[in-house]
Amino acid sequence: MPTYRYRAVEAGSCETCAEGFETLQRLSEPALTACPDCQGAVRRVIGKPQNLVNRRWNTKKMLSDGNLKRLGFKKLVKEGDGKYRDVLAD
Numbered sequence: 661m662p663t664y665r666y667r668a669v670e671a672g673s674c675e676t677c678a679e680g681f682e683t684l685q686r687l688s689e690p691a692l693t694a695c696p697d698c699q700g701a702v703r704r705v706i707g708k709p710q711n712l713v714n715r716r717w718n719t720k721k722m723l724s725d726g727n728l729k730r731l732g733f734k735k736l737v738k739e740g741d742g743k744y745r746d747v748l749a750d
């Protein structure tokens with residue numbers, strides 16, 4: 661299902677639609693006309709979804725040692741002589 665982006669038509673709307681929000685919809689579904697939170701008028705924004713910008717977490721945090729370890733990744737750091745050490749293992 662494609663993601664559609666919506667934004668408030670007028671100012672004075674709630675935070676959700678003032679900043680714009682995204683929703684998954686089937687192609688056959690009609691476009692939303694009202695914000696799900698405040699029922700204010702919204703319009704569909706055509707263009708690339710900006711969900712990467714809107715994500716609360718950033719790449720740096722995502723790739724932090726703690727998070728990688730939590731998710732079960734290994735982080736191999738080259739030690740020289742073709743050897744690698746899993747820095748998350750200790």
Ligand SMILES: [Zn+2]
Binds near residue numbers: 674677696697698699
């Ligand atoms: Zn709203």
